[in-house]
Amino acid sequence: MDVRLSAEQRALRDTAVDLVDSLRPRSVADLGDSQRTAKLDAAVAATGWRSLREAGADGGPYASAVEAAIVAEELGRGLADTAFVGPTLAAELRRLAGAATADGAETVATKSDFSAVALAGQPATAIDGAGAAAALLLAGGELVQVSLNAPAEPLDLTRPHVPIPRDAAATPVGRTLTTDALTKWTALGLALTCADLVGVMRGAIALATDYAKVRRQYGAHIGSFQAVQHLLADAVVAMEGSRSTALHAAWAVDALPADDALATAAGAKAYCARAGRTVCETAIQVHGGIGNTWECLAHVYLRRALLSIDLLGGVGPSLERVLAGAGHGLQ
Amino acid sequence: MDFSDSPAEAEFRARLRGWLADNNPGLPASSTSDEYWAGQAAWHQALYDAGFFGMSWPVEIGGHGLPSVYEAIVDDELATAGAPPRPSLGYLVQGILHHGSEGIRRRLLPGIVNGRDRWCQGFSEPEAGSDLASLRTTAVRDGEDYVITGHKVWTSYSDAADWCLVLARTDPGVPPHKGISAFRVSMRQPGVQQQPLRMINGITREFGEVLFDGARAPAADMIGEPGEGWRLAMTVVSHEREPGELGYVARYRKAVKELAALVAGSPDDYGPEQRRELAWAMVESEMLRQHVCRRLSDRLDGSSGGPEGSVDKLLMTQVEQCVGHAALSVGGAAADDDTWLKLYLYSRAQSVMGGTSQIQRNLVATRILGLPAS
Numbered sequence: 289m290d291v292r293l294s295a296e297q298r299a300l301r302d303t304a305v306d307l308v309d310s311l312r313p314r315s316v317a318d319l320g321d322s323q324r325t326a327k328l329d330a331a332v333a334a335t336g337w338r339s340l341r342e343a344g345a346d347g348g349p350y351a352s353a354v355e356a357a358i359v360a361e362e363l364g365r366g367l368a369d370t371a372f373v374g375p376t377l378a379a380e381l382r383r384l385a386g387a388a389t390a391d392g393a394e395t396v397a398t399k400s401d402f403s404a405v406a407l408a409g410q411p412a413t414a415i416d417g418a419g420a421a422a423a424l425l426l427a428g429g430e431l432v433q434v435s436l437n438a439p440a441e442p443l444d445l446t447r448p449h450v451p452i453p454r455d456a457a458a459t460p461v462g463r464t465l466t467t468d469a470l471t472k473w474t475a476l477g478l479a480l481t482c483a484d485l486v487g488v489m490r491g492a493i494a495l496a497t498d499y500a501k502v503r504r505q506y507g508a509h510i511g512s513f514q515a516v517q518h519l520l521a522d523a524v525v526a527m528e529g530s531r532s533t534a535l536h537a538a539w540a541v542d543a544l545p546a547d548d549a550l551a552t553a554a555g556a557k558a559y560c561a562r563a564g565r566t567v568c569e570t571a572i573q574v575h576g577g578i579g580n581t582w583e584c585l586a587h588v589y590l591r592r593a594l595l596s597i598d599l600l601g602g603v604g605p606s607l608e609r610v611l612a613g614a615g616h617g618l619q
Numbered sequence: 620m621d622f623s624d625s626p627a628e629a630e631f632r633a634r635l636r637g638w639l640a641d642n643n644p645g646l647p648a649s650s651t652s653d654e655y656w657a658g659q660a661a662w663h664q665a666l667y668d669a670g671f672f673g674m675s676w677p678v679e680i681g682g683h684g685l686p687s688v689y690e691a692i693v694d695d696e697l698a699t700a701g702a703p704p705r706p707s708l709g710y711l712v713q714g715i716l717h718h719g720s721e722g723i724r725r726r727l728l729p730g731i732v733n734g735r736d737r738w739c740q741g742f743s744e745p746e747a748g749s750d751l752a753s754l755r756t757t758a759v760r761d762g763e764d765y766v767i768t769g770h771k772v773w774t775s776y777s778d779a780a781d782w783c784l785v786l787a788r789t790d791p792g793v794p795p796h797k798g799i800s801a802f803r804v805s806m807r808q809p810g811v812q813q814q815p816l817r818m819i820n821g822i823t824r825e826f827g828e829v830l831f832d833g834a835r836a837p838a839a840d841m842i843g844e845p846g847e848g849w850r851l852a853m854t855v856v857s858h859e860r861e862p863g864e865l866g867y868v869a870r871y872r873k874a875v876k877e878l879a880a881l882v883a884g885s886p887d888d889y890g891p892e893q894r895r896e897l898a899w900a901m902v903e904s905e906m907l908r909q910h911v912c913r914r915l916s917d918r919l920d921g922s923s924g925g926p927e928g929s930v931d932k933l934l935m936t937q938v939e940q941c942v943g944h945a946a947l948s949v950g951g952a953a954a955d956d957d958t959w960l961k962l963y964l965y966s967r968a969q970s971v972m973g974g975t976s977q978i979q980r981n982l983v984a985t986r987i988l989g990l991p992a993s
Contacts, residue, residue, distance in 0.1 A: 289621065289622055289623065289624060289625070289628060289688045289691070289692075289912060289916070290620075290621055290688070290916050290919060291620055291621065291622055291912050291913050291916040292620065292916045292917065292919065292920070293620050294620060297620060354620050493988075497988050497989075497990065500990060501989075501990065501991075508991075509990075509991055511984075511988075511990035511991060512990065512991040512992065512993045513993060514977075514980075514981065514984075514993050516990075517980065517981060517984030517985070517988075517990050517993065518977070518980040518981075518984070520983075520984055520988055520990070521933075521979075521980035521981075521983035521984045521987075521988070522933075522980065524930060524983050524987060524988065525930050525933045525934055525937070525983065528910070528927075528930050528934065529906050529907075529910060529934050529937075531913075532906060532909045532910035532912075532913045533902075533905070533906045533909055533910075535620070535909070535913065536622060536909040536912075539620060539621070539622050540622075543621075543622070543623060555901065555902045555905050555906075558898070558899075558902050559902050559903075559906055607895060607898040607899070607902070608898075610898045610901055610902055611894060611897070611898050611901075614879055614901060615883075
């Protein structure tokens with residue numbers, strides 16, 4: 289057992305840190321800068337990160353879920369407003385269904401509450417839809433594709449989702465997915481949302497800590513007050529615990545049998561989901577009144593966290609999966 | 620990045636699992652019964668004699684010189700077997716390893732590691748808790764000895780101990796944290812009186828208080844240089860904050876396993892709130908297990924003892940108190956068995972012992988986030 293990142297994994301992380309820090313939005317106004325967004329999107333496309341879970345020569349993915357999680361965490365930390373989790377989950381679905389690689393930019397559709405992969409004929413939403421022309425969903429267990437036409441809806445200001453009409457025309461793209469394959473896919477989705485949440489927490493903590501070091505009240509930096517210090521210390525603790533669960537969940541996706549991978553990912557998701565919301569709320573609290581304005585990035589972190597929390601199951605459904613995974617009639 | 624066992628680790632795990640199948644003493648949880656404390660020495664010696672104690676400590680002192688991750692494997696298997704956790708001595712060993720001379724290390728540590736010499740730790744005093752540097756116990760040189768006078772409290776295992784690691788003031792003329800030295804003091808001498816403390820859950824064998832009234836310690840038993848006591852104490856408490864050093868993961872997972880078995884045994888007796896508390900205890904204890912793997916792996920680079928210890932202490936506390944809440948919710952209501960109530964009550968001490976959670980948060984804020992001291 290050695291859970292340190294390998295030299296290659298550290299190099300991947302360093303590349304992701306550099307790319308994200310050079311092109312991430314540094315203010316709410318930056319979110320509307322289409323030149324920056326286009327540059328970020330092109331830079332991410334050039335890295336090939338969205339193809340990490342496409343099928344290699346042996347049918348397995350090019351890279352493990354750990355590599356995908358490393359990228360997801362850094363994109364979350366930087367509030368990267370470009371697609372990654374959606375296209376990665378789409379590539380995984382195509383690989384598991386034995387389908388050819390997508391022609392254009394593609395993402396996945398979930399039920400409209402984001403809780404599971406979408407089923408044809410039911411209300412659905414394409415997640416992480418920036419730049420995507422189409423989304424994948426299931427029809428009778430078979431993998432199908434629908435085109436995206438509706439305008440994007442921003443719960444998460446960095447990753448818009450796109451409603452899909454019930455009667456959207458679906459084109460078959462792959463064979464029926466096995467239960468095991470869908471379980472693995474869900475485990476990957478949960479692990480990637482955990483990684484995104486860890487990144488979001490790190491970014492929100494950094495934002496609030498920087499503010500606490502410059503904002504003065506009562507003649508002192510507010511970061512010198514224990515009440516503020518303890519809020520931020522608790523945020524660090526929640527983030528570090530989350531990081532350990534997220535790392536393990538990412539490893540488990542490819543290393544453990546499907547049911548164990550899902551139970552592991554669900555435990556991590558329960559932990560990261562609870563922590564993610566609290567940490568982002570703390571970031572708003574530390575900013576005081578400013579934190580409740582549209583111009584402060586704190587709510588952008590919270591909004592991103594809320595979507596990642598709901599994606600494929602938040603705290604409640606994840607705890608149910610943990611109990612089910614433990615067996616012994618606990619479910 | 621790999622959470623799975625290497626071939627050597629897998630072999631070790633299988634050997635330990637086989638040994639535990641025949642050698643689990645089946646003691647009750649340390650937090651709920653004095654029976655555990657009565658049997659702890661024998662359990663320590665059995666683990667040591669079978670080659671399953673002190674995995675990551677140097678060979679010269681009776682350890683095995685293996686990577687720290689072997690400690691995580693021991694905790695895993697103890698929990699899986701439902702065996703008692705390993706005795707938590709790591710912080711004492713680390714303090715003496717880092718600050719004792721070569722001679723002191725070779726003379727004192729083998730007996731601690733093999734479980735034949737029982738030690739307790741005389742740090743806290745009635746007027747020196749979080750503010751440890753204000754301690755009042757004195758050690759005055761008298762020929763080849765020091766004479767120790769003072770009152771120590773929260774002294775774990777004082778009733779069973781042969782020796783006490785005492786922090787005492789040797790130089791009242793310098794700033795408080797510079798005038799403290801550390802000694803090994805025999806508990807078996809006329810100038811030492813100890814009495815048990817009865818804790819909120821009724822146990823009496825874990826904590827005690829000790830009165831030193833003219834007790835003597837040879838000058839040769841000073842650990843570190845005169846005035847090095849504060850630094851030794853900081854080494855000890857930083858390791859006392861590390862769940863990997865303490866082996867508490869095994870204790871938490873054992874309790875969670877037993878609670879899960881209760882609910883699984885008669886599912887209709889437990890409602891949604893109880894199942895939710897149980898699920899959180901599973902999630903939290905599993906988090907700590909993975910977190911320890913992460914920290915122990917980081918030690919392969921040689922790092923340890925930094926301010927991350929405060930993060931780990933706060934995580935460990937959160938887990939212990941979450942498991943405590945599950946114990947109260949799932950098992951606490953049983954009228955004929957107060958084991959779970961006791962476990963819950965014991966969990967409240969975790970946010971105090973080894974440095975309160977308030978102090979840990981101060982350390983995280985100033986030393987990790989770089990916020991200005993208040």
